[in-house]
Amino acid sequence: MPKANSQKRGGSPAKPNAAKAAARSTRNRPTDSELLDAALSVIADVGAERATMDMIADRGGTSRVTLYAHFGSRDGLVDAVIDRELDALTAWMFAAYDKGETMAYGDRAKYSVESLFEYARKQPEGFRVLLTNRADDNVPGRRLFAALEPRIAQRLRANYAERGVEVQASADTLASLLLGMSLDVAYRAVIVSGAGIDAACDLAVTASLAVLRSVEVRQLHAIDESLATR
Numbered sequence: 239m240p241k242a243n244s245q246k247r248g249g250s251p252a253k254p255n256a257a258k259a260a261a262r263s264t265r266n267r268p269t270d271s272e273l274l275d276a277a278l279s280v281i282a283d284v285g286a287e288r289a290t291m292d293m294i295a296d297r298g299g300t301s302r303v304t305l306y307a308h309f310g311s312r313d314g315l316v317d318a319v320i321d322r323e324l325d326a327l328t329a330w331m332f333a334a335y336d337k338g339e340t341m342a343y344g345d346r347a348k349y350s351v352e353s354l355f356e357y358a359r360k361q362p363e364g365f366r367v368l369l370t371n372r373a374d375d376n377v378p379g380r381r382l383f384a385a386l387e388p389r390i391a392q393r394l395r396a397n398y399a400e401r402g403v404e405v406q407a408s409a410d411t412l413a414s415l416l417l418g419m420s421l422d423v424a425y426r427a428v429i430v431s432g433a434g435i436d437a438a439c440d441l442a443v444t445a446s447l448a449v450l451r452s453v454e455v456r457q458l459h460a461i462d463e464s465l466a467t468r
Contacts, residue, residue, distance in 0.1 A: 268300050270318075273308055276300075277319045282363035285370060286316050320381075323364035328385045330357050335389055343397060347450055348443050350390075351420050355439035358428050369425045379421070387413050398455070408461035412453065416446050 276298030280289045291302045291312050298305075309315035334353035338346040358365040368382050390413035398405045420442045427438030 268298060268304065270308055273298055273300065273305060273315075274319055274322055277315050278323065278363050278367065281316065281319060282366045286320075286367070289316065291315070320367065323361075323367055324381055324385065326361070326364060327357055327368060327382065331386055332389065335393065344447060344450075346393075347416075347446055351443045351446050352439055354420055355424060355435055355442065358424055359435045362428060365424070366429055369421060369429060382421075383414070383417060386417055390417055398458075403455050405455075405458045406462045407465045408458035411461055412449075412458065416449060419445055419449070 273294075277289070277294045280293045280297050284293070289312075291305050294315065295302050295305055305315060309318055331350075331353060334350055338349045341349060369379050387410065391409040394409040394412055395405055398409070423438050423442040423445070427435060
């Protein structure tokens with residue numbers, strides 16, 4: 239006598255085990271980190287203004303619905319990418335500044351610049367996104383300046399204080415010059431010309447040390463006096 243089919247002819251198929259279905263759904267559901275990685279890749283390729291949810295969904299192997307569910311909007315997703323990359327680079331550089339505290343003056347400056355380029359080597363996409371534009375207060379590069387400049391200026395003031403010299407706002411000016419110089423060299427190496435990171439790093443180190451050797455206390459004091467009268 240033939241065995242009875244577990245499914246009646248013409249009936250609906252048996253439902254899969256609910257627990258197994260839930261497990262599959264959980265495994266296939268992308269995390270915020272994975273979605274941010276996909277968005278970072280697209281933004282690094284085409285820029286924040288041109289990146290679309292369709293591009294990001296395709297890159298991440300997901301859907302626009304999922305992206306909106308996680309981040310609310312395209313701008314919300316872009317902001318989340320920038321915030322993550324800014325936090326990562328800032329934490330990296332602050333750790334480098336902390337480690338350099340026990341180094342000699344020139345070695346400390348050299349190590350700080352080298353650390354910036356090491357990050358560019360390890361995280362080229364994040365670095366590219368942060369360096370796209372530094373002219374406007376709201377863009378990623380300007381936010382990077384705002385995060386790092388005060389720490390560099392603080393260290394410069396301490397350096398001069400160790401020599402018995404007090405500098406004020408001129409330390410901010412010098413910090414801006416040094417940071418801007420390194421970021422400009424990195425920008426051209428990583429984004430514009432595709433030059434080697436090592437060669438660009440050597441150039442930035444040489445230029446930074448030359449500035450620190452050449453600047454005179456009287457010049458810094460002149461800047462302080464000029465800014466104080468405004």
